[in-house]
Amino acid sequence: MKKATKVLALILAMAMMACTLVACGSSADTTATNTEAAATETADTEAAATETADTEAAAETEDAAADTEEAAPAEGGTITFGTNAEFPPFEYVTANGVIGEYDGIDMALAKQIAEENGMTAAIENIEFDSLLVALQNGQIDAVIAGMTVTDERKEAVDFSIPYYTATQVMIVKEDSDIAKAADMADKKICVVQGYTGEVCVNEMGYPYEAFKKGTEAVMELVNGKCDVVVIDSATAAKYVADNEGLKIVEDPDAFASEEYAIAVKKGNTELLDKINKVVEAKLADGTIADLAVQYSEATVEE
Ligand code: GLN
Numbered sequence: 001m002k003k004a005t006k007v008l009a010l011i012l013a014m015a016m017m018a019c020t021l022v023a024c025g026s027s028a029d030t031t032a033t034n035t036e037a038a039a040t041e042t043a044d045t046e047a048a049a050t051e052t053a054d055t056e057a058a059a060e061t062e063d064a065a066a067d068t069e070e071a072a073p074a075e076g077g078t079i080t081f082g083t084n085a086e087f088p089p090f091e092y093v094t095a096n097g098v099i100g101e102y103d104g105i106d107m108a109l110a111k112q113i114a115e116e117n118g119m120t121a122a123i124e125n126i127e128f129d130s131l132l133v134a135l136q137n138g139q140i141d142a143v144i145a146g147m148t149v150t151d152e153r154k155e156a157v158d159f160s161i162p163y164y165t166a167t168q169v170m171i172v173k174e175d176s177d178i179a180k181a182a183d184m185a186d187k188k189i190c191v192v193q194g195y196t197g198e199v200c201v202n203e204m205g206y207p208y209e210a211f212k213k214g215t216e217a218v219m220e221l222v223n224g225k226c227d228v229v230v231i232d233s234a235t236a237a238k239y240v241a242d243n244e245g246l247k248i249v250e251d252p253d254a255f256a257s258e259e260y261a262i263a264v265k266k267g268n269t270e271l272l273d274k275i276n277k278v279v280e281a282k283l284a285d286g287t288i289a290d291l292a293v294q295y296s297e298a299t300v301e302e
Contacts, residue, residue: 073141073271075118081110082140084128086213088238089295090146090260099123103298105291106144109163112287113262113278127212129194132156135265142271143263146232148196158266160275162259163288168197169236170249171221171229178228181254187227190217196258197230204254218243232258234296 073079083106085091090106097103099111102123114121124140131143135157148166149159172178178187181204189208191198201208209226211217218239220226231239233248240246262279264272282288 073119078120078122079110079114079117079142079271080122080124080140081142081144082124082126082131082134083107083110083143083145084131085123085125086128086215087146087232087235089234089292089298091144093125103295105164105288105295106146108291108295109279109282109288110142110144112282113275116278116281117274128192132263135263138265141264141268142275146235146260147263148232148258149261150196153263156266157263158268158272159261159263160272161279161283162261163279163283164234164260164292165257166233166260167250167252167257168200168230168255169233170251171218171231171236171239171246172227172249173221173224174245174247176227176247176249178249180249181251184228184230188225190220190226190229192217192231195231197232200255201230214239218246221246234292237296 083091083102085093085102085104087104089104091102091104093101094103095101098107099121100123102125107123110121110123124134126134126140128145131140131145131147132153134140135143143157146164146166147153149162153159170178170181170184178184184201184204184206189201189206191201191208191210192214193210193212198208198210208230209220211220214229214231214235217226217229217231221229222243222245228249229236229239233250236248240248262275264275279288
């Protein structure tokens with residue numbers, strides 16, 4: 001790897017990890033349920049983020065992105081979406097998926113984005129932590145992975161219109177006495193590496209164990225080896241439905257709302273416009289809301 005690429009990979013890895021006020025903290029002004037409110041909220045936190053951001057690193061990221069600028073896939077071509085298919089109901093591997101072996105809300109949306117632009121969708125299944133690097137390297141054209149928009153990630157990539165609002169929640173055993181985030185103080189906490197859930201718990205200052213996959217963290221909980229898993233709401237609901245004896249505990253004062261969006265390489269407005277056009281239409285006509293219901297109820301056939 002060239003030095004510049006290594007530096008870029010490091011910056012991106014840090015960006016993936018870094019938290020923002022969008023993901024954690026008080027919900028007093030973060031109950032956004034629409035894009036406009038979310039945008040205002042982001043603007044509020046942007047100044048703080050800019051102040052603390054390593055501006056040198058950010059400049060280098062942009063330089064590197066400019067060096068490898070590529071044209072957006074053209075009509076008749078393929079859009080290669082990167083995802084991490086370990087995040088039901090958004091993306092998972094199944095016998096008969098909507099794109100090959102991949103299925104879920106994001107996969108259905110990716111297919112529609114490609115098709116409505118006269119193209120085909122392909123999926124690259126890679127580790128969540130590596131998605132933004134793969135985007136910068138040109139290995140993939142876009143990231144669709146239930147990815148939360150954060151100020152740090154925005155330093156590295158451009159995001160589409162948000163298409164889903166989520167929040168971090170706690171999954172606990174049914175008989176657990178955890179009723180709010182502060183109750184995790186003396187408990188064993190499990191998270192998934194690189195997810196916003198890890199960032200939030202880290203910010204709260206609690207020790208935790210990070211797993212590669214959500215299923216691994218949930219298995220620790222089921223087996224009594226940890227007391228609580230902090231993870232995104234819709235995914236938590238899926239795990240609770242699929243495993244006996246678990247429940248969800250919410251704490252909106254501790255976990256603010258998050259917006260999921262699709263990422264493209266910085267400056268790739270051509271592809272971003274193609275994506276936004278379809279996302280906007282599918283939000284307006286209720287398709288995305290329908291997909292959310294459909295896939296939240298679906299059982300995964302392995
Ligand atoms: N929304 C979380 C994040 O962006 C988790 C996403 C995922 O695991 N696919 O970090």
